[in-house]
Amino acid sequence: MSEQPSLLLLGAGPIGLAAAAEASAGAIPLRCITTSIDAPWLPNYALWQSDAARLDLTADLRVTFDAVDLVGASGRSRTIPHGYGFLNNTRLQRRLHAASRGSWQQGRVEALTEVPDGASATLDDGTALHARVILDARGSRPEHQGPSLPAQTAFGVEIELLAGHPGLPMRFMDWSFPTPQGEPPSFLYSVPTSPSRLFVEETVLSARPAFAIDRLRERLKARLEGLGLGAAPWVAGTEEHCYIPMGALPPAAGGSVIPLGAAAGWVHPASGYLLGHGLGWARDAARVAATGATAAEVWQAAWPADRRRMWALYRFGLELLLRCDHAQTSAFFDEFFQLPQERVQAYLTASGSANELAATMWMLFAQGSWPLKRRLAAAGVRPEALRLVRELSGD
């Protein structure tokens, strides 16, 4: 066993690095292990500007938009007045590495074991590292990826606009492309990254089992043809294959290994986003861990009771959306985005309380149009579940 109670952190993705930067300012010795210290973050990470501002990351955005568009199944477009941006991964990664003051060591963790005074990580070279608390930010885990857990899948690529084509605006979701019968609906996400380039991504918000990424590639090609963008060259090296397990339950309490980030099921069950709320949650948990707090206290910081309630409500919404077809999903989002904008924003950024979230969900149902109510009923929304949401909402 190690002589000193210490903190071990695993994984240098956005969550691990944010936690490391925070914990390295703390009082207890910190060690960080990851498979490849300098590996660049490849996804086109995006977040809402309100989150970026709250996290002091505004300067780390590389492309920004004051508003985003939503296009329904009918082709009607609506503007959502919430600022959005693509993260400058390299810049944030460098900044967080600098702040974590060389605590990093390269290694692959093969096994984690609970021991009487903490936990032990066995690396691929046979080294065993003991710590009182281990923060595990190694990303989503194989056990999250069984067929019973829904997943978001997407295929994206950056395209070069041909001269004369105006491209597309920043579209958060475009549901206007028909879905083949019996397959889960997908939407187009388009982000102009420069005057001549557009990032386009075809996404199935969530499906059980996960929808094949190859099929999304085919759908994207067909959609681009329909939009007059079929001849636009795909920029080499920009393909994004996205698989995000959704709706994982919070990890069990009681051990000395505390998962953070995707490993902890922090992915927003309704959207698949994580960074806007997760970077702040990672900082909070790491700050507590760096005081020498017990594993139970760190677990509480990672999963406060209200957050667990909130995630249960989002999972309820996720189950509902999983049963919706193309028209139902599009109608759901169309009406959702007509709610008061502060509610929309709180829902998307997971920034309110569980009761506020329940109130928003209840409002969507109670004030929703009859077609939406009928669609939700057809999708299997149960009266007892609605009663629970209504009670939580305080209505």
Ligand SMILES: Cc1cc2nc3c(=O)[nH]c(=O)nc-3n(C[C@H](O)[C@H](O)[C@H](O)COP(=O)(O)OP(=O)(O)OC[C@H]3O[C@@H](n4cnc5c(N)ncnc54)[C@H](O)[C@@H]3O)c2cc1C
């Ligand atoms: C393609 C894609 C696009 C996404 N886009 C967005 C987005 O725009 N906005 C958003 O909010 N969310 C997005 N997400 C969801 C989520 O934010 C990401 O999955 C994010 O990368 C999760 O961060 P993380 O730090 O928890 O885990 P990861 O980024 O997966 O990092 C895990 C780290 O652990 C290390 N590691 C893994 N195994 C071991 C091991 N055995 N030993 C040691 N180290 C190990 C890895 O090398 C890596 O450094 C996206 C996800 C994907 C897949």
